[in-house]
Every structure is written in C-alpha cells, then in structure tokens.
Amino acid sequence: MTTYVITVPGTFLRDVPDSVRSDIGRRLRPQDPRNTDLGESEELSVLTLEDDGMFAARVEVEAPDRLQAEAEAVRLVSRALRDSGLAERDAPLGPAVVTGIDSEF
Numbered sequence: 001m002t003t004y005v006i007t008v009p010g011t012f013l014r015d016v017p018d019s020v021r022s023d024i025g026r027r028l029r030p031q032d033p034r035n036t037d038l039g040e041s042e043e044l045s046v047l048t049l050e051d052d053g054m055f056a057a058r059v060e061v062e063a064p065d066r067l068q069a070e071a072e073a074v075r076l077v078s079r080a081l082r083d084s085g086l087a088e089r090d091a092p093l094g095p096a097v098v099t100g101i102d103s104e105f
Contacts, residue, residue, distance in 0.1 A: 001063065005100035006072075008073050008093055009094040009095075024057075057073075059073050073096045
C-alpha cells in the first residue's frame with residue numbers, strides 16, 4: 001500500500017456558517033495530511049477556504065494506486081460534507097488530484 005495526500009477542491013454555493021466549516025474539518029481530522037512527512041513539511045491543512053466560497057480538502061489516504069486513492073478521498077470528503085448537513089448541490093466537488101506520495105520501496 002502507498003500513502004497518498006489527495007486534494008479535493010470544491011465550492012460552497014451557499015453561505016456556510018463557521019460552525020459547519022469547523023465540523024467538516026473535525027470530521028476530516030483522522031485523515032489529516034499533517035500526519036505524513038509531506039503534510040508536515042509543507043504545513044498542509046486539512047481544509048482551506050477562500051473568500052469566494054472555494055475550498056480545498058486535503059486528506060491522507062492509503063491505497064494500492066492513484067485512482068483508488070483519489071476515489072477514496074472524494075468519498076471521504078463527500079461524506080464529511082453530507083454528515084455536516086450539506087447536500088451535494090450545496091458544495092459540488094471538483095476532480096481530486098494527488099498532492100503527494102509517500103511510498104515505501
């Protein structure tokens with residue numbers, strides 16, 4: 001297995017209270033990329049927000065390959081948004097991308 005840091009971009013299409021954004025971050029905390037060498041050295045945050053509603057969720061995922069890692073990251077972020085009370089139409093996600101790889105060869 002390989003450890004990936006995956007970035008999942010998205011946009012809040014409605015105003016999201018600070019409490020909901022905090023809840024999303026709390027739900028993603030177990031996958032915080034700061035647990036990886038890359039996340040620690042780059043000081044990656046699990047959730048970053050822009051003034052225009054755009055956000056980026058960065059999560060650590062273990063998977064056998066990039067495609068499965070990206071799919072798992074989208075699933076994790078989607079679930080955190082949904083469990084925090086946001087419908088998919090309120091916070092659509094963009095394509096996930098690999099931000100870093102920590103492989104043991």
